[in-house]
Amino acid sequence: MSGQRVLRVVAVALASACGIVGARFDYVAHAAEQPMAVPHEERYLVSVFPAGGQQGTTVDVEFASNDRTNQGDQLHGLKGALDLVIEGAPGITFSDVTNVSDIKVKAKLAIAKDAVPGRRMIRVRCQQTGITNYTYFTVGSLPEVVEVERNNETRRAQEVTLPVVVNGRVSQTLDVDYFKFTARKGQKLVAAALAYDFDSRTLNPRSYIDVAMEVLDADGRVVADAADVLGLDPLAEFVVPADGTYFAGVKLVNYQGYASAVYRLTLGEVPLPTALFPVAVRRGQTAEFALSGPNMPADAKFTYTAPQAAAWNTPATYIAAPQFPTHDLPILLSDLEEVAEAEPNDDQKSASPLKPKQGVSGRFDKAGDVDWYRLALRKGDRLRFEVHAQRYLRSGVDTHLALLDAQGNVIQENDDAALTDVEQIHDFDSFDSSMNADIGADGDYYLRVTEQTGTFGPRAVYHVSVTPREVDVALHAWPDAVPIWGPGATCGFYVTLDHMGAKNDVELRIEGLPEGWQGSTVLAQGGPQARPRVIMTITAPPTAKPGDVAEFQVIGRFKNGNEMVEKVVQPMTTYMGTDKQFCRISPKMRVAVGQDLGVRLSTDLEKLVVVQGQNAEIPITVSPADFTEFRASVNLAGTGFRCSLGVVESLPLKNGVVRVPVTCNSLPPGIYPIVVSLNWGNETRRGMPGPCTKVVHLHVTSPTAAK
Numbered sequence: 001m002s003g004q005r006v007l008r009v010v011a012v013a014l015a016s017a018c019g020i021v022g023a024r025f026d027y028v029a030h031a032a033e034q035p036m037a038v039p040h041e042e043r044y045l046v047s048v049f050p051a052g053g054q055q056g057t058t059v060d061v062e063f064a065s066n067d068r069t070n071q072g073d074q075l076h077g078l079k080g081a082l083d084l085v086i087e088g089a090p091g092i093t094f095s096d097v098t099n100v101s102d103i104k105v106k107a108k109l110a111i112a113k114d115a116v117p118g119r120r121m122i123r124v125r126c127q128q129t130g131i132t133n134y135t136y137f138t139v140g141s142l143p144e145v146v147e148v149e150r151n152n153e154t155r156r157a158q159e160v161t162l163p164v165v166v167n168g169r170v171s172q173t174l175d176v177d178y179f180k181f182t183a184r185k186g187q188k189l190v191a192a193a194l195a196y197d198f199d200s201r202t203l204n205p206r207s208y209i210d211v212a213m214e215v216l217d218a219d220g221r222v223v224a225d226a227a228d229v230l231g232l233d234p235l236a237e238f239v240v241p242a243d244g245t246y247f248a249g250v251k252l253v254n255y256q257g258y259a260s261a262v263y264r265l266t267l268g269e270v271p272l273p274t275a276l277f278p279v280a281v282r283r284g285q286t287a288e289f290a291l292s293g294p295n296m297p298a299d300a301k302f303t304y305t306a307p308q309a310a311a312w313n314t315p316a317t318y319i320a321a322p323q324f325p326t327h328d329l330p331i332l333l334s335d336l337e338e339v340a341e342a343e344p345n346d347d348q349k350s351a352s353p354l355k356p357k358q359g360v361s362g363r364f365d366k367a368g369d370v371d372w373y374r375l376a377l378r379k380g381d382r383l384r385f386e387v388h389a390q391r392y393l394r395s396g397v398d399t400h401l402a403l404l405d406a407q408g409n410v411i412q413e414n415d416d417a418a419l420t421d422v423e424q425i426h427d428f429d430s431f432d433s434s435m436n437a438d439i440g441a442d443g444d445y446y447l448r449v450t451e452q453t454g455t456f457g458p459r460a461v462y463h464v465s466v467t468p469r470e471v472d473v474a475l476h477a478w479p480d481a482v483p484i485w486g487p488g489a490t491c492g493f494y495v496t497l498d499h500m501g502a503k504n505d506v507e508l509r510i511e512g513l514p515e516g517w518q519g520s521t522v523l524a525q526g527g528p529q530a531r532p533r534v535i536m537t538i539t540a541p542p543t544a545k546p547g548d549v550a551e552f553q554v555i556g557r558f559k560n561g562n563e564m565v566e567k568v569v570q571p572m573t574t575y576m577g578t579d580k581q582f583c584r585i586s587p588k589m590r591v592a593v594g595q596d597l598g599v600r601l602s603t604d605l606e607k608l609v610v611v612q613g614q615n616a617e618i619p620i621t622v623s624p625a626d627f628t629e630f631r632a633s634v635n636l637a638g639t640g641f642r643c644s645l646g647v648v649e650s651l652p653l654k655n656g657v658v659r660v661p662v663t664c665n666s667l668p669p670g671i672y673p674i675v676v677s678l679n680w681g682n683e684t685r686r687g688m689p690g691p692c693t694k695v696v697h698l699h700v701t702s703p704t705a706a707k
Contacts, residue, residue, distance in 0.1 A: 037485050037597055037678070037690045038129045040574055042066055042075040045124060045132035046203055047260035050146050050167030052138030055091075056113035063105040063124050064259060065132065066203050076102035080127030082547045087122075087587055091115025091139065097124075115139045117325030119198060119318055121587075123481065127546040130483040130592030133573040134584070136198040140165050141325045142270065147177055154178050154216065154247045162189075163268025168250060170211070172257040177250045181267060187240040190272045190294045191215055191224065193250050194327075195263040196232035199575070199584070202258040206576055208232055208427070209261045210253040218245045227253060230274060230459075231394055231427075237294040271295040271324045275458035278340040278361030279393055280332035284308040287338070289331075291321055292458040300324060306333050314570070314585055316392040330393050332463055334359050345372050348408060348446055356383060356466050364397060364451045364460040373447040375466070381439040382469040384500070385414075385447060389462035390430035396455045399462055401433040402448040411445075412437050415452075423478060423496050423533075423581045425572060436469050471560040473506055473567075474498035477536075480571035480586040486596030487544040489691045492675055494637055495524070495554060495569055496533045503530040504558045508569070512552045516541030517591070519552060520695045522673045526558075529670035533637040537675060537694050538591050548593040598624070601676055601693045609699045610664045618660040618696060620676050622653065634660065635692070636674050664700045672698040 044066040053059035065077035079102040084094045091112040100106055105124055121134035143161075147168035151158040157178035160166060168177045183189060193213045200209040213234040214225040223246065226234035240246075248267055266272060274293035281287040283306050291300040302321040320328035336359040343365065345352040351372035354360055362371045377383075385403070389395040402413040414435035439445070449464060476496045484491035495508055503526040510519025518539040524531070536554065554569035572583035602621045610616045618634070660676060677692030 038077065038483070038594065040479060041203075042077045043129045043132055043483070044077065044203060044574065044576070045135050046201065047169075047262050048122060048135045048137050049169055049262050050144070051136065051198060051200070051262045051264055052140050052144065052165065052167060053109060053111050054140050054142065054144045054165075055111055055115050055117070057144070058108055058110045061107055061109050061137070062100070063107070063122075063135075065103045065124075067103050067259070077129055077132070078103055078105050078124055078126055079129070080546070081105040082125045082127060085123040085125055085131060085134075085549075086120055086137075087134065088120035089116040089118065089139075092120060092137075109137070111139055116320070117141050118320035118328040125547060125549065125592065126594070128595045130547075130594040131481040131549055131590060133479065133481060133575060134586065138198065138264065138328075140264075142266070142268070147179075151178050152176050154180070154220070154249075157247050160267065163266075163270045166265040166267065168263055168265060169259065170209075170250065170252050170257045170261040170263070171259050174255050175251065175257045179248045179250075179265070179267070181246055181248070183240040183244070183246055185240055185242050187269050188237065188295055189215075189240060189267070189269055190235070190237050191226075191248055191265070191267055192230070192233065192235040192272060192294075192327075193263050193265045194230070194233050195261070197230060197327075198264075200260070200262045201576060202260050203576060209258075209263070211261075211263055212251055212253050213265075214249050216247045216249065217241070231396070235272075235274070235294070266326060269295065270326055271297070271300070272326050273300070273321055273324050273329060274327065275461065276321075276329050276331070277363055277458070277461060278338065279330075279461050280334045280338050280359055280361055280463050281306045282334050282336060282338050285338075289321075291324060293327070296324065304331065306331075314587060316585070332359075332388060332392060334465070336465055336467070341371055341373075346370055348372055348404070351446055354447065354464075354466060356381065356468060359463055359465040362449060362462050362464065363458070364456045364462075367454060367456050369451065369456055371449045373449070373464075375445045375447060376443075377439045377445050378442050379439060383437050383439070384434065384465075384467050384469045385437065386434040386465050386467075387432045387449075387462055388465075389432050390428075391426045391432050393461060393463065394427070395459060395461050396453075397460050397462055398431040398452045398455070399433045400450045400452055401435055401464075402450075403435070403437050404446040404448060406444045406446075408446075423476065423494075423572065423583055425476070425583055425585060469500075471504055471558065471565070472500045473504070473556065473558055474500060475506070475508075475554075475556045475567060475569040476572050476583075477554050477569045477589060478572040478581070478583050479574040480589050481573065482538065482589070482591040483594045484538060484540050484544075484591055485594055485691045486546075486598070486600075487540055487593065488542040489596075489600055490537050490539040490602070490694055491591065492535050492537050492635070492677065492692045494533045495522075495536055495556075497524055497530070498532070499526070499530055503527055504560075506556050506558045508534065508536060509555050509557075510536065510538065510552055511555055513538070513591075514550050516543065517550055517552075518694075520673075522695055523671055523697065524673075525671045527670075529668050531637065531672075534673050535635065535637045535675055535695060536673070537692060539694065540591070540593055544593045546593050546595060550591050552589050552591065554589060597678070597691060599678060599691060601678060601691055603676070603693045603696065605696050606694075607697050607699060608662065609701060610662055611701050611703055612664050612667070612669070613703065614663070616662045618662060618676060620658050620660055620693065622656055622658060634662075634674055634676050636672055636698075662698070664698075667700050669700050669702045672700065674698050 157180035351374035354373040678690035
């Protein structure tokens with residue numbers, strides 16, 4: 001067999017409870033080694049530097065993807081960059097998109113003079129990896145400069161003129177960035193170094209950037225310092241003690257440095273909004289918001305009209321107040337009638353009125369503040385009470401909910417019960433409260449909201465929604481930028497299901513793909529065997545080219561009594577993988593064609609019925625086998641991290657077809673969407689990088705039912 005290669009196929013079991021016997025076989029092929037698809041961890045867009053620019057300027061920007069895995073592998077996530085995808089308000093155009101390396105891309109961003117201040121979402125589109133996740137770029141209204149190294153001592157400090165926004169990064173261990181400025185006695189200055197605010201992070205190790213800051217006078221005395229004020233970001237406001245020269249120093253709390261440790265330092269006698277109230281607005285409605293923060297007028301307000309319910313139904317957005325655009329803030333977008341608490345409501349007698357199908361914005365104004373709400377309810381009402389505070393709003397409060405009767409007896413209470421799974425939309429497992437309640441008699445009831453850490457003030461905000469407890473499923477899909485490896489190939493992605501009522505079956509289908517593209521329809525079973533996620537697939541047309549992008553939606557349908565509920569699945573951008581898969585809410589689902597790996601897996605089988613303890617087969621067509629080693633796995637979206645497990649056995653490849661045997665031992669009876677794939681990792685944290693077959697619905701039946 002001189003000059004010939006050996007092709008090996010490995011089929012891995014689909015779950016620990018369902019043994020799918022894998023295979024290895026010999027095949028003659030004149031080829032190189034089997035190609036490897038780019039995993040999601042390689043495709044993470046980690047940073048944009050500078051992370052913003054002033055209206056009416058052109059900025060040279062560097063985009064950087066993950067530079068290495070924990071094993072130290074060199075990565076190539078931005079190879080073959082084509083252009084940028086910018087989402088958000090208009091006003092930014094790009095040019096000169098070029099590769100500096102396989103992990104760095106440079107481009108020029110031209111910001112219009114009338115561009116709306118605030119953050120945008122920017123991605124890089126590449127020939128090799130398709131399209132990246134998004135990172136934030138902020139349009140500012142103040143003059144901006146970019147840090148110039150070396151400025152790690154006060155004698156080397158970079159001189160700036162106030163007011164200013166400095167775009168910097170703490171790139172070296174023990175690095176401190178110093179900026180020199182002149183100030184006058186009595187000036188009320190703000191110094192805020194924002195990084196965590198716009199998700200600045202490092203992937204190696206995986207963590208958020210935690211910045212600290214100090215302001216020194218010419219003699220080195222500390223005039224002001226700060227660390228974790230706005231989340232992990234420092235904010236200092238101070239009155240200048242004397243005319244003279246001052247220095248602002250920025251460093252990381254852990255004294256380390258990373259190329260992705262990007263921050264935006266605002267310096268000057270400028271108004272900086274740090275909180276707004278109320279915190280929610282109903283879609284299609286206009287609301288007035290009060291602003292607070294350093295140097296803000298006492299009566300600072302602005303109005304905002306929320307868009308009508310859009311196709312993506314995004315639950316929150318960031319808004320920069322037109323009069324004070326120095327910092328944008330999150331606002332919840334609601335489908336409920338929205339009200340705000342009316343102080344004083346500190347006890348049961350002074351409780352604010354509230355009713356079902358309403359949302360209320362609240363705030364702990366002082367230490368020990370307790371907020372009470374009165375609801376007139378009827379016997380048989382089935383309600384859900386849910387707090388959003390740490391989630392979406394990034395509020396620092398830890399809430400506790402209690403439902404009481406008219407006599408003040410606690411009927412039900414909850415501390416921490418926010419819905420979470422392996423996919424995490426927020427910064428961490430939040431302490432937000434939620435509870436379901438069944439009302440046993442007509443009468444007045446009281447909802448008591450308390451804060452458990454002593455946090456209070458303008459930023460100590462929360463939102464409580466009161467909704468009828470109907471059959472509902474929270475549906476999310478990730479990644480929102482699905483890679484597909486070559487024309488005619490098939491790719492997979494996850495849909496996550498959080499059942500908040502009865503665990504009904506959910507039909508999931510893909511809509512909106514251009515002509516020639518094909519999307520799967522999947523049944524996610526309900527009942528006792530309901531799973532937290534399922535796999536769906538998309539197949540590209542043979543005429544597709546690397547870099548092509550197609551938009552689509554995933555629609556979920558399920559029954560609420562006799563009515564059929566239909567909702568759009570919320571996309572999530574892949575953000576950071578740790579013990580949880582961290583994601584961010586995204587406006588669109590896209591599939592992007594990446595590097596052609598030269599292999600296709602397909603099957604005509606759409607349904608496979610297997611009796612527990614018995615065998616079946618999945619016939620897989622492999623074409624063309626132009627490499628020496630071929631590794632494939634059978635994947636089921638399960639609980640926890642794992643999507644494939646099992647042992648390897650030898651199987652023959654005959655006429656381009658391998659027949660993968662399936663034996664289900666302890667997987668409960670039910671319906672399970674599975675795929676056979678090339679080079680998928682066995683954990684969701686690594687992602688699903690390889691081509692796969694279309695979905696096969698595995699029907700596991702009990703021996704009794706089979707008889």
